[in-house]
Amino acid sequence: MFSRTVIRSATRSFSTSTVALNHANRAIAYTQNGDPAEVLNVITYPKLSPPSPNTVNIKFILSPINPADINTIEGVYPAKPSWTSDLASSGWGSKGKQVYVGGNEGLAKVVEVGEGVEGLKKDDWVVMDKPQLGTWATSRNVSFEDVIRLPATGLTEAHGATMTVNPTTAYNMLHNFVKLNQGDWVVQNGANSAVGQLVIQIAKALGINTINLVRPREDMAPLHRQLEGLGANKVLTYDELNDKSLRGKIKEWTNGKGIRLGLNCVGGDSTTAMAKLLGQDAHLVSYGAMSKQPLSLPTSLHIFKNLTSHGFWQSNWTKTHSRAEKEQLIGDLATMMRDGKIKAADHVVVTIGGQETNEEAIEKVRDVFSRMAQGKFGKKVLLRLEDFSG
Amino acid sequence: MFSRTVIRSATRSFSTSTVALNHANRAIAYTQNGDPAEVLNVITYPKLSPPSPNTVNIKFILSPINPADINTIEGVYPAKPSWTSDLASSGWGSKGKQVYVGGNEGLAKVVEVGEGVEGLKKDDWVVMDKPQLGTWATSRNVSFEDVIRLPATGLTEAHGATMTVNPTTAYNMLHNFVKLNQGDWVVQNGANSAVGQLVIQIAKALGINTINLVRPREDMAPLHRQLEGLGANKVLTYDELNDKSLRGKIKEWTNGKGIRLGLNCVGGDSTTAMAKLLGQDAHLVSYGAMSKQPLSLPTSLHIFKNLTSHGFWQSNWTKTHSRAEKEQLIGDLATMMRDGKIKAADHVVVTIGGQETNEEAIEKVRDVFSRMAQGKFGKKVLLRLEDFSG
Numbered sequence: 067m068f069s070r071t072v073i074r075s076a077t078r079s080f081s082t083s084t085v086a087l088n089h090a091n092r093a094i095a096y097t098q099n100g101d102p103a104e105v106l107n108v109i110t111y112p113k114l115s116p117p118s119p120n121t122v123n124i125k126f127i128l129s130p131i132n133p134a135d136i137n138t139i140e141g142v143y144p145a146k147p148s149w150t151s152d153l154a155s156s157g158w159g160s161k162g163k164q165v166y167v168g169g170n171e172g173l174a175k176v177v178e179v180g181e182g183v184e185g186l187k188k189d190d191w192v193v194m195d196k197p198q199l200g201t202w203a204t205s206r207n208v209s210f211e212d213v214i215r216l217p218a219t220g221l222t223e224a225h226g227a228t229m230t231v232n233p234t235t236a237y238n239m240l241h242n243f244v245k246l247n248q249g250d251w252v253v254q255n256g257a258n259s260a261v262g263q264l265v266i267q268i269a270k271a272l273g274i275n276t277i278n279l280v281r282p283r284e285d286m287a288p289l290h291r292q293l294e295g296l297g298a299n300k301v302l303t304y305d306e307l308n309d310k311s312l313r314g315k316i317k318e319w320t321n322g323k324g325i326r327l328g329l330n331c332v333g334g335d336s337t338t339a340m341a342k343l344l345g346q347d348a349h350l351v352s353y354g355a356m357s358k359q360p361l362s363l364p365t366s367l368h369i370f371k372n373l374t375s376h377g378f379w380q381s382n383w384t385k386t387h388s389r390a391e392k393e394q395l396i397g398d399l400a401t402m403m404r405d406g407k408i409k410a411a412d413h414v415v416v417t418i419g420g421q422e423t424n425e426e427a428i429e430k431v432r433d434v435f436s437r438m439a440q441g442k443f444g445k446k447v448l449l450r451l452e453d454f455s456g
Numbered sequence: 457m458f459s460r461t462v463i464r465s466a467t468r469s470f471s472t473s474t475v476a477l478n479h480a481n482r483a484i485a486y487t488q489n490g491d492p493a494e495v496l497n498v499i500t501y502p503k504l505s506p507p508s509p510n511t512v513n514i515k516f517i518l519s520p521i522n523p524a525d526i527n528t529i530e531g532v533y534p535a536k537p538s539w540t541s542d543l544a545s546s547g548w549g550s551k552g553k554q555v556y557v558g559g560n561e562g563l564a565k566v567v568e569v570g571e572g573v574e575g576l577k578k579d580d581w582v583v584m585d586k587p588q589l590g591t592w593a594t595s596r597n598v599s600f601e602d603v604i605r606l607p608a609t610g611l612t613e614a615h616g617a618t619m620t621v622n623p624t625t626a627y628n629m630l631h632n633f634v635k636l637n638q639g640d641w642v643v644q645n646g647a648n649s650a651v652g653q654l655v656i657q658i659a660k661a662l663g664i665n666t667i668n669l670v671r672p673r674e675d676m677a678p679l680h681r682q683l684e685g686l687g688a689n690k691v692l693t694y695d696e697l698n699d700k701s702l703r704g705k706i707k708e709w710t711n712g713k714g715i716r717l718g719l720n721c722v723g724g725d726s727t728t729a730m731a732k733l734l735g736q737d738a739h740l741v742s743y744g745a746m747s748k749q750p751l752s753l754p755t756s757l758h759i760f761k762n763l764t765s766h767g768f769w770q771s772n773w774t775k776t777h778s779r780a781e782k783e784q785l786i787g788d789l790a791t792m793m794r795d796g797k798i799k800a801a802d803h804v805v806v807t808i809g810g811q812e813t814n815e816e817a818i819e820k821v822r823d824v825f826s827r828m829a830q831g832k833f834g835k836k837v838l839l840r841l842e843d844f845s846g
Binding site (some may be wrong): 360 | 728742750
């Protein structure tokens, strides 16, 4: 605490060189909600003190920008980041504003371990357990219970950086609502979304068959190749849901066994049609609403076919499950990734170099978000923040 | 078997007097789906033989006409009655047609017990365990496992006759989806329906509070008095769901505790609005769709508020639960009825007298269904079929 107090006083009258010497860390942060391309800033903050008991200092390797991160910055997402008090010394928060660091997901390395920390040692790779921890940063001091050690070696950085949002969602939706056995069938829409592609791969690894619905497009062949390459058994367009012969085909594919799980990230009419393909006692799990239409279901599906309609939100799962359950989940996913059963998401890495000034970095970051808003990436953007050496 | 064969042969050339002597039983039956006022007939059949092992002969006391019975006769209900082979000797089924006896619910008395029957003795009151048993009849021979003994004395015939469809539905919806504690709140629509009124009474008996939604009408006072008399805590109209201050009021009523159970028999917009009143981790249970509109829910309720949307159908519950569970349920309800916590449904008894000819009886029955279709009863109709003595 001593060193931090000294530095905080120092920042009140810092010179450029003091900043350069002390402020080895950098974060992408904001003090008010709004368009990320307008409200995000890049800030520096001092080297971390040695970790206090039960905490660890971690250094981020790669942190993705997920769609929900943008909604969180806009203030339209139900998950609210907490005020990052440990950045009060950044010379920015100390002006009386609350500083929020962006980013919910990320891969980090343990650099120093405080007293009393269990199960973590220097150089371990960790992923975030606590939502909205603020992963768009270089180094952070966190409670050791806020991170989970990655048990498997042989993972790429991209695997590790994108593990706790999409793969966990896909895995949990396939496991938590109905007991599926090898050979069972699952139907999903938005099948070429990030989660959809993971559902295909995890289902394949579990011996479960998938019917995958996607938006119709002129040339379906490349998408067929891509999803079938991941393990998709069937790929259909939403238009094909109107095909009267579809039920018969599905009956043939499934050998007459009812489909007991549907996964929905779309909503609207095509989801109603998808729900009608489900068998007796099925579960429909919604994790998104890309069409921005509500989920409309004939009551008879609920009453006579005993359909149950759920939502799934990984943040809520994380809040309501034990550390042991989370370690088990991360362990299972890491093993599947190591064994080549789950490919890392298609991605592009954006690096904020150590030599870049905050102004240059701010411009780069805001440009990334502007381009994302225009849909100019089409791949997951992973941020790599280097220690500030400017 | 001998006597039955003899009689069947006899019916081929029966004289009026033979029929009068042998055909002590009567049933309301049909051989094809359609408008009950057109397809129903009243048929006679012989006195029952002594019950074979593991069966009982029962004599019906009172059997209601439920809305689902009408849909079953129309052929638009998912529950299909089985062909009633024991009426082949009625002289009607023997013409090669399959005879279905109407009626799913009813109160009967055990008149004779076959070998090996457990837990039933002469004069016990029983209700039906097996759906679509055909209760619009005088006496029937059934497996002893197709009926459940009414354990409590002090019930009225009307209580017993209307126990296995509506009270079981209300009871199960309050018990099977979320663990409610005394002082918790439940919201329901269609609150003045038969099931709605039972929900109010059973909730009251359990110490659970109810918010009850009904269609607006000019003079709300009588309905308020009626439902509050049954134990309703709050009665609101669907229009009041649009009142911006409603959330605040509900928060006050519930002391800020989220409502965790909603019961729906309506569907459409007002149900969407009702679902939005539910708290975190709530369950919406649909058992009807009086508006004939689908159930449309914002996906965000599922994802972020973890709302689960179920259906409930008592016939399905009956099929999927053990005899012990069913006896427990009937026992609990019978006790509540005996203790005055559940009033018998408002009803009118229609008697088919023993002296009436089949032709007179057919006319009376068809007239009842015509008047029901025109909404001329407004009360539950209970059928009492007297032994045929014509």
